[in-house]
Amino acid sequence: MKTKEYVKDLKAKSVAELNNELVAAKKELFNLRFQNATNQLDNTSRIKEVRRNIARIQGAITEKANA
Template identity: 85%
Template sequence: MKINKYVEDLKAKSAAELNEELVAAKKELFNLRFQNATNQLDNTSRIKEVRKNIARIQTVIAQKNA
């Protein structure tokens, strides 16, 4: 149910807020990839989680633009 709550929170945000969140998520993914490459990342499943969150944000943005 946490995912549904996250998506509902995304749907309540404006387009500008969604874009800010998208940029932040992409930066986090970038940093996680670097940590993984240098063997500093302990929780590798976080990469998958962030990628899915980016997709969720992009989906909500597309729905708002449609």
């Protein structure tokens, strides 16, 4: 999914849905780090992508809280 589409999708979700997605992304990041530490991760750029997605989700949550 492209970045603009992903951000638009995040803005359409409720805070509860965003929190659920944030938890899932953090779990995925943990698993990716674990795979990287045990040399099982092929695509290391996925770590960077997930970290940015976490930041996007947190930004959407903050935006809804301030609105």
